[in-house]
Amino acid sequence: MKRWLIIGAGDVAQRMMPLLKHRVRLFALCRHPEKAHFWRQLGAIPILGDLDDPKSLTRIAGVADGIFHFAPPNMTGTKDIRTRHLISALSRCHSVPQSIVYISTTGVYGDYQGQWVNETTPTKPTSSRAKRRVDAENQLRDFARRTGASLTILRAPGIYAENRLPLNRLKEQLPTIQDNEDSWSNHIHALDLARAAILSMHQPFNSRVFNTVDDEPMQIGTFYDMLADFFDYARPQRLSRNQVKNMISEISWSFMAESRKIANMRLTQELGFSFFYPSVLSCLSNLKK
Numbered sequence: 001m002k003r004w005l006i007i008g009a010g011d012v013a014q015r016m017m018p019l020l021k022h023r024v025r026l027f028a029l030c031r032h033p034e035k036a037h038f039w040r041q042l043g044a045i046p047i048l049g050d051l052d053d054p055k056s057l058t059r060i061a062g063v064a065d066g067i068f069h070f071a072p073p074n075m076t077g078t079k080d081i082r083t084r085h086l087i088s089a090l091s092r093c094h095s096v097p098q099s100i101v102y103i104s105t106t107g108v109y110g111d112y113q114g115q116w117v118n119e120t121t122p123t124k125p126t127s128s129r130a131k132r133r134v135d136a137e138n139q140l141r142d143f144a145r146r147t148g149a150s151l152t153i154l155r156a157p158g159i160y161a162e163n164r165l166p167l168n169r170l171k172e173q174l175p176t177i178q179d180n181e182d183s184w185s186n187h188i189h190a191l192d193l194a195r196a197a198i199l200s201m202h203q204p205f206n207s208r209v210f211n212t213v214d215d216e217p218m219q220i221g222t223f224y225d226m227l228a229d230f231f232d233y234a235r236p237q238r239l240s241r242n243q244v245k246n247m248i249s250e251i252s253w254s255f256m257a258e259s260r261k262i263a264n265m266r267l268t269q270e271l272g273f274s275f276f277y278p279s280v281l282s283c284l285s286n287l288k289k
């Protein structure tokens with residue numbers, strides 16, 4: 001039986017569990033003992049450890065032949081120290097993993113002012129957050145090159161699900177950008193991201209990147225209008241970019257400011273992925289209000 005280890009045992013990883021249980025021996029790195037109990041109930045063998053504490057990671061060496069790395073980088077700096085600790089822990093055993101699937105972000109592309117972007121488009125990260133992701137990708141590529149492991153990098157955009165929609169923003173009546181200046185954004189349902197990760201683990205790639213985005217890039221204002229209409233909230237007020245920037249937090253603005261339409265042809269044609277939810281609307285249409 002294959003032995004796979006989940007690093008970053010959160011929402012997307014949870015959604016993989018029903019699809020993997022009893023087919024694979026699963027391990028999950030947990031920072032807190034109460035989470036360990038939860039993951040045992042889901043069908044994984046918990047391993048206590050924290051990527052911020054390298055000494056706590058000794059038990060993950062040699063445990064698995066496949067690694068799902070879904071943990072976000074540390075919150076500051078331009079380097080991903082957590083991935084550094086992970087690689088160092090995995091390298092401690094002569095039996096290193098044969099396959100790694102890493103969830104990165106489409107934030108690594110930076111701002112393309114609404115242009116189409118594919119996997120060959122150069123990354124131009126502007127925020128420290130995106131720079132840490134580029135660093136993580138590079139560290140993992142280097143590890144894969146040194147060890148011969150396969151590596152698949154899934155670049156994810158805004159992750160959503162039925163229970164994971166930004167309705168608070170509508171409740172708070174925060175404005176969005178007027179149509180003629182609005183940014184383009186992309187989405188992926190958390191279950192589709194989980195399914196793409198499993199599919200990637202089954203198909204070894206040599207450091208290959210896949211934009212794991214659905215079929216329909218949307219302007220951010222259109223996305224919020226659609227949610228507002230569906231859940232009976234008032235549509236957000238539309239203002240100029242400058243006005244919106246001054247009315248929302250810096251972190252929220254950093255997500256709204258960059259604009260790009262992301263292509264997913266490699267995901268569908270090369271990885272052979274088909275979506276349960278090809279658009280946000282297709283997910284909402286399945287929901288009963």
Ligand SMILES: NC(=O)c1ccc[n+]([C@@H]2O[C@H](COP(=O)([O-])OP(=O)(O)OC[C@H]3O[C@@H](n4cnc5c(N)ncnc54)[C@H](OP(=O)(O)O)[C@@H]3O)[C@@H](O)[C@H]2O)c1
Pocket residue numbers: 007008009010011012013029030031032035049050051052070071072073082103104105106156157158159160
């Ligand atoms: N939110 C988005 O729209 C978006 C977009 C693109 C990419 N992503 C990235 O996609 C990945 C998967 O997303 P998700 O929704 O599954 O994220 P999530 O629910 O936040 O799960 C991430 C998991 O990583 C674990 N983790 C964080 N720091 C850790 C550490 N020092 N040691 C061990 N574990 C640690 C967390 O553990 P605890 O449970 O103990 O906190 C959490 O369970 C994440 O890296 C996320 O940043 C997110």
